[in-house]
Amino acid sequence: MRAASPGSPDGRNRLDLLAPAWHSPKTRSHWLLIIEDDRDAAEYLVKAFREVGHVAEHAADGEDGYALALDGAYDVLIVDRMLPKRDGLSVIGALRDKSVATPALILSALGQVDDRVKGLRAGGDDYLVKPYSFAELLARVEVLARRRGGREETVYRVADLELDRLSHRVTRGKEEISLQPREFRLLEYLMKHAGQVVTRTMLLENVWDYHFDPQTNVIDVHISRLRSKIDKGFTPPLLHTIRGAGYMIRDGAR
Numbered sequence: 001m002r003a004a005s006p007g008s009p010d011g012r013n014r015l016d017l018l019a020p021a022w023h024s025p026k027t028r029s030h031w032l033l034i035i036e037d038d039r040d041a042a043e044y045l046v047k048a049f050r051e052v053g054h055v056a057e058h059a060a061d062g063e064d065g066y067a068l069a070l071d072g073a074y075d076v077l078i079v080d081r082m083l084p085k086r087d088g089l090s091v092i093g094a095l096r097d098k099s100v101a102t103p104a105l106i107l108s109a110l111g112q113v114d115d116r117v118k119g120l121r122a123g124g125d126d127y128l129v130k131p132y133s134f135a136e137l138l139a140r141v142e143v144l145a146r147r148r149g150g151r152e153e154t155v156y157r158v159a160d161l162e163l164d165r166l167s168h169r170v171t172r173g174k175e176e177i178s179l180q181p182r183e184f185r186l187l188e189y190l191m192k193h194a195g196q197v198v199t200r201t202m203l204l205e206n207v208w209d210y211h212f213d214p215q216t217n218v219i220d221v222h223i224s225r226l227r228s229k230i231d232k233g234f235t236p237p238l239l240h241t242i243r244g245a246g247y248m249i250r251d252g253a254r
Contacts, residue, residue, distance in 0.1 A: 030075040030145040032056045035065030035091065036107070037083050045078070048134050049141075062086025072100045075145040078137075081108035081119065089122040096123035103144035107132075135245050136199045143193055143202070156191035159251040161230060161238055163191050172234055182207070183226050190239070190249040199246035223247060 032054055036042040042058045049056040057074075059065035062083040069077055069091070077095075079088040086094075092104045103125040108115065111129035119127045125147075126140050156163045160173045168184060170177040179187065186207050190198055200219055204210040208218065223239070231237045240248045 030054045030142070031073065032076050032078060032141065033059065033065065033069055033074045034078045035059045035062065035069075035083065035088065036078070036080045037061055038080070045134075045137075049138075052138060054141075062088065062091045066091045066094055069095055069102060070098065070100060072102050074102050075148060076141050077102050077104040078141065079104050079106055079124075081106055081110065089119060089124075092123040101148075103148050105137075105140055105144060135197065136201065139197045139199055139246070140202065142196055143198075146193070146196075156188070156194070158191055158194045158238055158249050159236070160234075161191075161249075163188060170230075172230055177229050179226070179229065183222060183229070186222055186226055187230065187249075190247065194249045197242050197245045197248050202246070 032049055034042055034045050034049075034056055036045065036058065037060055039060070042060070046056040046058050057068070059068050063085040065077075065079065065083070066086060068074075077092075079091060081088040083091070088106060088108075092106070095102070095104070104123065105126040105128060106119045106124040107128055107130060108119065109130045116127045116129075125144055128137060128140060154165050156165070161170075162172075163170050163184075165188060170179055170184065170187065186203070189203065189207050203219055223241075227237075227239045231239055236251070238249055238251065240250060242248055
């Protein structure tokens, strides 16, 4: 389905803007399949993902995309919802019927809650509404690829910060840190994706279970409280705000 190509927040479509400053060149390369009938958008995304070190292939319709994805070898599928020959939800549903579990991110101009629910119920793992920024698409794709890559850890560590998911205990150095349940969930999500940018939308969906933006400062308030607890009085700071992108937990000494 033809739509405006994704671009930077100021609307420019230069590829030198697509490799965000926060993106680490050490990020593992992933094998992506982009199923998109808009040739300009597809070429743009293939080039953008290659610019940041991933391997991206393209299918121009649902039938070709289904055939390529059937062996389950890709790390992530990026599927436009409205496709010729076979629509995106049908492609994902048919793959799930064949026990192909490759994570699938749906791209669509349809952004109502019901539209997102239909996409997720069809077998999609994530849903991104057009227009979108490449920074957010990249972050979501890398999260899906990491989720596919291994078993769930029970203890997360970044520098001297440690979170134990089983005991719900958080320490930094030798000091135990008391967190409220929502703060714990927020820190858990950030540490699970340490070294990666987590966008506000990702936090709303995965920490607050909102599939829409309530237009409140709830994230800012919780980030501020969390930062005061895990960073105040410690060095180096670990919780970073990435301007125009989101937040990241990383070892600031690296």
